[in-house]
Amino acid sequence: MSAAQPILLREPDPALSLPANVEAEAAFLGAVLIDNRILEELSSPLAPEHFFAAVHGRVYERILALIDRKAVVTPVTLKPYFEADEGLRELGGTAYLARLTADGQGLLAPRELAEQIYDLALLRELITVGRNLVTGAMDTSEAVAPLKQVEQAEAALYAVAEGAQTGSEAQSFGTATRASLEMIEKALLSGGHISGKTTGLTSVNEKIGGLHDSDLIILAGRPGMGKTALVTNIAYNCAARWLEEVQNEHPLNKRVGAAVAFFSLEMSADQLATRILAEQSGISSEALRMGRISREDFQQLSFASQRLAELPLYIDDTPALTIGALRTRARRLKRRHDIGLIVVDYLQLLQGSGRASDNRVNEISEISRGLKTLAKELAVPVIALSQLSRAVEQRDDKRPMLSDLRESGSIEQDADMVWFVFREDYYVAAKEPKVPQGSDDAKTQEAHAAWQAEMERVFGLAELIVAKQRHGSTGKVRLKFEAKVTRFSDLAADQMGAYSYGDD
Helix, strand or coil: CCCCCCCCCCCCCCCCCCCCCHHHHHHHHHHHHHCHHHHHHCCCCCCHHHCCCHHHHHHHHHHHHHHHCCCCCCHHHHHHHHCCCHHHHCCCCCHHHHHHCCCCHHHHCHHHHHHHHHHHHHHHHHHHHHHHHHHHHCCCCCCCCHHHHHHHHHHHHHHHHCCCCCCCCCCCHHHHHHHHHHHHHHHHHCCCCCCCECCCCHHHHHHHCCECCCCEEEEECCCCCCHHHHHHHHHHHHHHHHHHHHHCCCCHHHCCCCCEEEEECCCCHHHHHHHHHHHHHCCCHHHHHHCCCCHHHHHHHHHHHHHHCCCCEEEECCCCCEHHHHHHHHHHHHHHHCCCEEEEECHHHCECCCCCCCCHHHHHHHHHHHHHHHHHHHCCCEEEEECECHHHHHCCCCCCCHHHECCHHHHHHHCCEEEEEECHHHHHHCCCCCCCCCCCCHHHHHHHHHHHHHHHHHCCEEEEEEEEECCCCCEEEEEEEEHHHCEEEECCHHHHHHCCCCCC
8 A cells, every 4th residue: 555645525615614624534534444442442422423524424334333243344344335435436436445544643542533523513513503593583573482592592502512413313223223222231231120210119110111211201190199209209219229329330321210300390399308308217297397206206307318418309499480491491400410300290380482371272282292302302201290180080980091181182192101190098088987976876887897998908009000101011000108208119019919909
């Protein structure tokens, strides 16, 4: 091979050119073709779309595909894939691949070259965002919505900060398949149950496989069923697992915990903290609020608060948030604290953009779409609590169904999973027959005894009804509920058989 020839792909007008270093791209590709192990040492998440020269992007994409198949990649093994490539033909055909490795200059600093290629790609994306922002801001028509433009600009800047393409280009099926295999491997390594974030409840994890990234989960129930208690338990369990995994230095791709953002539109941050303290200390939240605790209880409370001090659980109790404001706050939390789970309590307390406020159904549709978009944009699961209509109370069987969701059409359509919380003891307790004081009427006593037996059968038991699941089957998960400390937990094995009715 003769001395290396200079690689010049394009000569644009310097005044109009985008930031790029084509020579650095060529040197980096040459280094990788000489030593494939360089890719294992990269600190920047370099992808084919980060290359300015389209032909370099195609070469890099093929290199990644071959390495993924455990093949050794050289100019010779690459040659069959580029014999018909028009872009490469303009540069001298497959001989260009050999020229990339001719001088080996890229081996001197391959990581620095990769970082430069990546940084220049981000600058080009930033220029695109700036141009779009200026174009949008120049629009003074009546239909313009400045706040909406600000939100879109922030979303675009967030995408650049995350190293994502603002154009959100289509990915190859091979890329999607690799991501799917990684998820399956994660489930396998976790013991065959979890491919997403943990709920902290083994029986729920087994049913749904964990909380999957980009999913919108709707958790609904009538007042008194324990919606907030359940979602608070899940938020705590997920955050506590993340803290444990960080302390034990678990590999990042094998972690099933996550930092959590909790948007509490109904309860204040201190009320939510009181619930979690009650759950962890075993002292009733009512006793905590009233101050009816002993010194021993207070000591136990202090220990629990110390354990919770480092918990990566971030509570935002700003009332009357719009869906746009919530998405903005969530992006900031993702950027600052790398949150992996978002909880919204509850959906109907969010507000739309204002344009759809004349029609509540349209407004709820905008909110549910916004939450699903947020889940996809940040690639985290979003759990949103929702109210149920009073139609449940008119039926003999109080178990909720999808049609009971308030403004159900859009919520049911946008959700990847819909869960209902149902506690039969809540309804049985309300049916207690009145026994007059001192009464010895046999019929009355018999009715009360029958009620008491029924109450004992269902007391402290709950169902999580999975009414919709895109990833698997629907059905019921039976749980234990301790109302005193508002805690859901898995049923003991001996209780599973005792608490059985109906088909799953």
